[in-house]
Amino acid sequence: MGLNRETIFLIGFMGSGKTTVGQELAKELGYEFKDLDAFIVESVEKTIPEIFTKYGEKGFRKLEKKALKELTVKSNVVATGGGVIETEGTLGWMRNNGIAIFLDAPFDILYERIKEDKNRPLSSIGEKELLGRYEKRKPLYDQAPFAVDTNEKTVQQIVQEIHLLLKKKE
Numbered sequence: 001m002g003l004n005r006e007t008i009f010l011i012g013f014m015g016s017g018k019t020t021v022g023q024e025l026a027k028e029l030g031y032e033f034k035d036l037d038a039f040i041v042e043s044v045e046k047t048i049p050e051i052f053t054k055y056g057e058k059g060f061r062k063l064e065k066k067a068l069k070e071l072t073v074k075s076n077v078v079a080t081g082g083g084v085i086e087t088e089g090t091l092g093w094m095r096n097n098g099i100a101i102f103l104d105a106p107f108d109i110l111y112e113r114i115k116e117d118k119n120r121p122l123s124s125i126g127e128k129e130l131l132g133r134y135e136k137r138k139p140l141y142d143q144a145p146f147a148v149d150t151n152e153k154t155v156q157q158i159v160q161e162i163h164l165l166l167k168k169k170e
């Protein structure tokens with residue numbers, strides 16, 4: 001296929017299915033799957049909550065930006081963290097060095113999925129604060145050249161939709 005095996009970045013809020021979709025998309029395209037959070041956890045040998053406690057969100061964002069660049073390798077599907085786009089330069093990086101795809105879903109659904117998750121430090125900041133984050137980030141996610149509405153779709157449907165978008169791009 002004529003995708004030139006460019007890195008594919010999945011972006012979107014916490015709970016939008018970036019990891020699950022990314023794993024299946026990688027299989028479909030014959031790409032490698034990489035999870036940005038998992039890569040950071042492995043490189044610093046700390047969990048995401050530990051990193052937030054030790055270095056703060058700011059410290060985490062620095063590690064995240066560095067990891068994003070390291071995972072920008074041909075034939076990688078990268079599931080990013082929901083907040084990566086808050087860091088200056090990351091959106092531009094993804095646009096210039098691969099294909100960014102936004103997995104869109106309504107806030108209420110995302111909130112239900114993440115609210116009890118102890119491995120996501122931001123899930124405990126409260127619904128109102130999270131909605132604030134979502135609203136701040138949405139215009140940034142919208143800058144991705146591709147978006148898929150994931151609402152009420154199966155993982156396979158989402159993967160097929162992405163595959164079709166990529167084929168049209170060729």
Ligand code: S3P
Pocket residue numbers: 012013014015018037048080081082083084119120121122
């Ligand atoms: C974050 C999202 C998380 C993880 C960290 C911060 C965010 O990734 O990077 O907890 O700021 O939205 P997921 O989007 O995979 O949950």
